[in-house]
Amino acid sequence: MSRRAAVSRIAIPLAGVLVLTACSSGKQQSDSLQVVANPVAATAAVSPAATAKPAGQVLTAPSVVSTAVDATSHSLVVAVTEPPSLRIYDVTAAPVERATIPLPAPAERLTASPGQVLASIPGKGLLARVALPGGQLTTTPVAGQPAAGVADGPRTLVAVRDRKAIEVLSDGKVTKTITGDLYSADDVVTTGTGVVVLDRLRTALLSVDVGTGKLGAGLRAGEGAANAVADDYGRVLVTDARAGALLAFSADPLLLRQRYPVPGGIYGIAYDAKRHLAWVTLTGRNEVVGFDVRGGEPVEKFRFPTVRQPDSVGVDDQDGRVFVGSAAGEGIQVIQP
Template sequence: MRRLTAASRIAIPLVGALALSACSASGQDNTDSLQVVANPVAVKPAVSPAVTTKPSGQVLATPAVSAMATDEKTRTLAVAVTQPPSILVYDLDSLSTPRATVPLPAPAESLTTSGGQAIASIPTKGELAKIALPGGQLTTQPVAGQPTAGVADGPDTIVAVRDRKAVEVLAHGAVTKTITGQLYSADDVVDTGQGVVVLDRLRTAVFSVDVNAGTMGEGLRAGDGAANATSDSYGRVLVTDARAGALLAFSVGPLILRQRYPVPGGIYGIAYDHQRNLAWVTLTGQNQVVGFDVRGGEPTEKYRFPTVRQPNSVSVDDRSGRVLVGSAAGEGTQVIQP
């Protein structure tokens, strides 16, 4: 992995590694070195103003979007919409209309794709929905608690379970491991290829997970309001800090904060273009999407486009470089060619 160091003008001290003995069971002990406030609250996206600049590119008519992801193997875009709860399956090379609509029992909170399959988390129903791509065949997997994110790891599925403060490993429909410890809330899980990291929005922190050993590893503060995370081409985890307005980069093995770059405007959603090494982030406070080159010592802005209102979700087509932005306000799914 290429190890990067942030420029001195954006370097910040870490608040601290975990002090396990200081964390109470309720997660409210002020001696905890990772805790920011006495009663932590998970961050929400900044509310978008009305659109005053025409969104770039093409806008597809869709209901409110809660999550989206692309699958390069099948050249598919999967879009989770809230009303009615469903997954819209598009051909990335012909985006005019969805090729399939897959009904869900309730809105999906997150959506990931891998090798011809989409995984949607449905925390209000305690289910993962698995959608075969590109056809849209649906199977559901019950999960004890509120599954907030699931990622494929070979034949296994790694699942973050919010209310149970756990990461579970599922194989062939059965739980093979339940990993707990140190979390206040398990809200997202990222597999970097060099390690697994879970995002805790309530504690605004990231934790390494040793899936093979079934243990929770070290943890670090992730700004003042960690919102969303993805992996990049260097085995790092990129995190949006929606409260402080920053893009964070963590290396894994061990978990180290490498960069903290200021991004004002309500940073929230994030996606990564592995072909061009661009991190795309949405600014919900400004109705914009911004592309940063992350190959150097600090991110370098390359693109900035006006978007649909409330651009909470973003994804990327690695082959073409197109950026897909979803409006949580029901104003469509945007397709931008940089």
């Protein structure tokens, strides 16, 4: 059975999904998805003091903003704030720090693909590309505040928050700018069957037609969409930080397939393609949970206590190890489920 067929078989359409419609006047007041007068992006719930010892091993590190794993080079990359830099670890066996790459300002989001990691640096209007495992750094200027980037074949797609746009880069140059009915462009995800942009202010997903350079249909993504990742069934998994839920959308067509309640301050997310596990962090409980997402609804398989304020998570889908970053400066946690 094809993956597209598998998605159809396990899909559970939900009633009451609101379709995002364009506003001919350009005014936010006419937007049916705007539920408050002054929308604010969802943030991680503040963690309480830890009451349980973190599972696994904890590596010393300052405040961690984002984590990403490139299994092909056996590299863990961690963005830290003080000083702004990327730490690269060899995770072939026990993690060993390989290099520290200074940055001109803090990175916001890391996205790994075979042999590289992309780091958005909104404070300097840059997208950084780091070759792995060596750590060679190149930067590309991006007008505005690049919030996230993702490799899409030979192209790179960059979500630019303040300009409400997706920049399409080829060979380090902007070849296309995609704009439309966005309040902010906070992340861009490619599934292999489609591309979507996450708008945190609107708490919505919108489909992106890179070929035509246009935004397509949009859907409300819960009450406070925070982070998103692609799985290997052509879906986009989204954490709803306000309502406490894990959402699953097909990307082509853009449809809400599942909504599964996850209390405890769900926020960070990573996906293990080999084991079909979505790992999410619960910042309100200092926990990380692994859900099997192959069936009609997520099934909890693992739950571990974490470092305090576990805002970010990464996973090595070769051996299944999970890496949790503490935004409170309590280190990088390494868990072997």
